[in-house]
Amino acid sequence: MKHFNIDLIAMVLLVVGGLNAGINAVFDYDTLGEVMNSNVSTVFYALVGLSAVYAIADRMGWVGSEG
Numbered sequence: 001m002k003h004f005n006i007d008l009i010a011m012v013l014l015v016v017g018g019l020n021a022g023i024n025a026v027f028d029y030d031t032l033g034e035v036m037n038s039n040v041s042t043v044f045y046a047l048v049g050l051s052a053v054y055a056i057a058d059r060m061g062w063v064g065s066e067g
Contacts, residue, residue, distance in 0.1 A: 009051070010058075011055075013044075013047055013048050013051040014048065014052060014055060016032075016048075017051070032044060032045075
């Protein structure tokens with residue numbers, strides 16, 4: 001099985017979630033809420049939150065790639 005790069009996945013989730021939050025703040029329009037049903041968007045927002053925690057931990061040096 002091919003190894004997935006968790007850093008890339010976290011970055012993509014953070015970028016998409018951040019853009020959605022910006023659009024929601026400026027235009028009062030929930031882009032992902034319109035595209036997905038409520039259960040899927042709830043899971044997506046939870047994944048964005050976990051990605052943010054991972055990004056903070058990675059930045060602090062608590063987790064990271066060995067190599």
